[in-house]
Amino acid sequence: MDKKSQLSIIALPGIYKQAMYYFGGFIHRMNSLGYKTVVAFEYPHKSRYIDEKPDPQLGKIGIEDNVNALCRFMDKLRAGQPEAKFILIGHSMGSMVAQMTAAKLGDKVHGMILLCPVPSREIGLFSWDGLVSFAELLKYGDFWNKPVKRSYWATKRVLYNENMSEGEKWIAYCKSVWESGRIILQVTLARPRIDESLIKIPTLVIGGGKDKLIKPHVAESVAKKYGAEISIIPEAAHDILFDETEDAVVETVHDWIQKRVY
Template identity: 25%
Template sequence: MPDRIPDHEIAGDGELTLFLLHGAYGSRQYYRHEIATLVARGYRVVAWDAPGYGLSPLPSPYSIETAADACAALVRATGAARNVLIGHSMGGIIAPLAAVKLGRERVQGLVISATVGSFSAKSKEDQRVFLEERVAPLARGETLSAAAEPLLRTMLAPGSSGPLVDLVLEVAMQTRSETFVAAINAIVDYEGQPTLEHLRQLGMPVLAIAGEYDNVGRPEEMRKLAQNVGGEFVCVPGAAHYAWAEQPEVFNTALFDFLDLRVRRLS
């Protein structure tokens, strides 16, 4: 159990609370527009800074298990009668484990965006490239801002632009190097398959969302993830890793359909 709950913000007052969990690049700040959209739709939103991000202290050692414990503590402290976890990238690895820890009594739905739930599902070569592209430049002395921008741009679909994309890039490049390295190593080290098996047993409504051009949470891998946990799958055309910023209307239509048809109806 973490010493204190992570730094976070709460917005809105709807009867269903949506928890936004960001990726390894970034913080809750890049969800600024998404939070406003969700609140306008009538949802209560809790957006966190994961351990080591924002004002949340960096635990040592860092692990997905530690982050999931922190997420579970946040839900217990700030959640309502009905809660949904929405995890993007690293957040999409943390969210399933937190959902399993909390159970159906506290979590009524799960949205996994742009990840595969466990890097053990990826080939050794994919794992090597993932680590090399992100951590090696920092080991050579580059700043995270300088190393991250060219890589982040490859994680966007051709032609992706606009204020939401600009905000993602701005916030992502402010990530602290020591936090980022700890998070990336935790992602690669995490064995998440048992968690996905438990998730299927819970029978919790799950939505997996992939961007058409994403090379991290690849559509074919996310489709398999959804099948493995008995969930639904949506591919967002014209988007890559940051579908909620690149194609927000398409992403949010899929999200709202899931919440309206699967979560609210079953609650």
Template identity: 25%
Template sequence: MFTFKPATQKKYKHPLVLIHGALFNGEAWRGNFLDYFATLGYDTYAIHLSGHGQNESKLFLNLYGLDQYTEDVIQLITSLDEKPILIGHSMGGLVTQLVGQKVKLQAAVLLAAVPPFGIFRAMSGFFLTDPFSWGKFAASALFPFGKYIETTPPEGIYTTLPSLEVRQHVNKNMQRESIRALLEMMWRDFEIDASKISFPMVHIGFRDDKIIFPEDVEKTAQFYGKEAKIFEKRAHAFMFEPNWKEVGEYVQEWLQENALH
């Protein structure tokens, strides 16, 4: 399933496909990238990965892994008339890399993406530096208590607390994540081959992120022979922070210079 936002006035032939991270769904992009890029002239899709979204059954959620999520995206983009631009956040950034191993893309934007070497190091570092916040994050992956209880977000999720309206939107759309997918991100060797990535790719991280450390974003960029862009005074869930648009503007400038020819 996906949410589609047609271009207000179509300027670019290549559509955007937005891929959400863990514990959420395609509604992560509503009110920010979904609307922003449609206004700029892109047909924009926000996919709901298997088992994610208000109308998706959670019965088989724990059976879904990264391969299923990758096939979800491939099924959508192979139905499109033009090669898409993928924008993936966190787990969605890893899915973007896996899709790029199988399908030719116009470009890819990785936002605080899970590295090709997984998140064991990041989760270990998170636990050692802030075990209480780590516990909150881990508990949310199994049961989204934030939907029912007003609580302070874990450290590293936000630098600037979103508005009440945005926090209510976040709480409404939080959900548990596939245990299989979480374990795969911790332990699985995805055997990603950087040489298969022949399309433009940009790597973006956030200085205050405690889920995907900016150093890991930089290591991912180096793996692909690129440099990373690290935004200051932002954290993992940047799209809900008041200054999200500056990241969107950077992405648009990069696309115009590297992918829209």
């Protein structure tokens, strides 16, 4: 059996991201390299765009709910392909889901790729741009119990590559989805602790040199925590799969899989 056909790569989006929209280009490029099973995982109650009415249950969803949903999804994939090797690739909050899932499942996960990763609690995360983005949530009151969305002003301030045109930024923003306020709390002020001794799998960390939320030194700290390989893409912003930096991510991921997972 071709080694690539044994891999099941599951892509986990970050906050406010619709899974297939964010990872669609990445999946297409990976498919063209011969990786047949590359799927974008949609979190529970998180499918509605910001111009729609949010699912009222979304505000009660925590990161652990996303982890449990992912584990059930992996069980279904494993039932159809018992020899599958799972690689989790998570962006931002999705990287936290990947870390927690890898710690929970142990050797049932075979590799982990963390893009602009949200770190566990012991690693410092503060940034002024992140604080400005977070402050918007105060208008919701008890935001940790509600669906929330981020303004266009805050989104373009913290996420996008400076080379993107205003029109490209607006189109990307309009594809944003509602997010759980509880999860926002869990990736900022109430981040979980993760026992790195539970994660003994090949790990790759990719950061953006121009990321305003997860600065390069934070990505480096996450890599050190797991003894991971690290790559910092100089021109990449936090939304590392937008603009031309997506090609660099795909190339880095492909090379790493060839070396470390096979």
